[in-house]
Amino acid sequence: MKKVLIAGGCGFIGHKVAINFLKANYSVVIMDNWHNYNVHNLRDVEKKYQHRIKRLKGAFILQRNICNTRITKQIFKEEKPDLVVHLANFPTATLAHKQPFFGLEQIVEGTLSLLEASRSTGVQKFVYISSSMTYGDFQTPSVKEDHPQNPKELYGIFKVTCEHMVRSYTKLHNLTHSIVRPIAVYGPTGHDAFVITKFIKATKSSEVIKILGEDTKLSFTYVDDMANGIFKAATMPEGNNESFNIGSGVSSKLVDIAEFLKTLNPDVTVEVEPADPLYPKRGALNINKAKKLLGYKPEYSIEEGLKIFYDSI
């Protein structure tokens, strides 16, 4: 039986990735320190982790910090994973802006710690979950993987640094890698600080949906589609030494999403404020490469995904 170590495997996306591996009969080890980073409401965070962990029967879960290089190496020596999927992250651009040194440690040093443990214990493949924030402002409505990576803030800069580290480290030490760039993932147990979670909660409680930027649009991706794309990039040989955009393939304006949510609760009101300059102008990720090489196909339309998320709260 093949063994996968999933760093961040109790997280929002990570637990869904872990479920895919469990279903495919992998032996699953998870390293996750259940770090809140203040992106969840404190009263909900325990409930969210319990909800996810209940679905991870059969996985061996270690509540450990990947930045501790000694413990990480020890775990790798004992567990001897064949494959590593790294989703353990400092989660938002705003936070990296506010706590840059902590962000650098958690994102860049954490990744180096996992790379070093992988190199020294015979891991065959390292899968890094990067971000669409590495592109900076999108130059075209839909961007391919070869779009210039010009991140405009620290979070994207740290993530693109990790991409370079993963490519060069795995090449130098004869490991295989895959890099996945997700965009705007939403769904049950998602971060409270994320835009769609805020919109859904405002709709549920008939409060105000606050939109930052009349023209702001993003390619919102349902969490199960994201996990499926990551699983394919990690396990299919066609994913080896390649970088993939994974998303829904289409973009939606925030104002249109708010209009849709109003059909679920007409009592909700909508306010539009200026866009946040920290966030790059984005649109859709072009997912043709993942479709062609991995057979990836998103299953959830934005309306279906929003309805499931709305009903889950």
Ligand SMILES: NC(=O)c1ccc[n+]([C@@H]2O[C@H](COP(=O)([O-])OP(=O)(O)OC[C@H]3O[C@@H](n4cnc5c(N)ncnc54)[C@H](O)[C@@H]3O)[C@@H](O)[C@H]2O)c1
């Ligand atoms: N959610 C999105 O919209 C989105 C978009 C682009 C990229 N990504 C990337 O996907 C990955 C997963 O994101 P997510 O939304 O599931 O976030 P998440 O915060 O829900 O999951 C990350 C998990 O990693 C764990 N973790 C964080 N730091 C750790 C550390 N030092 N040691 C051990 N565990 C640690 C956390 O406890 C958490 O459970 C991240 O790399 C993120 O950059 C997410």
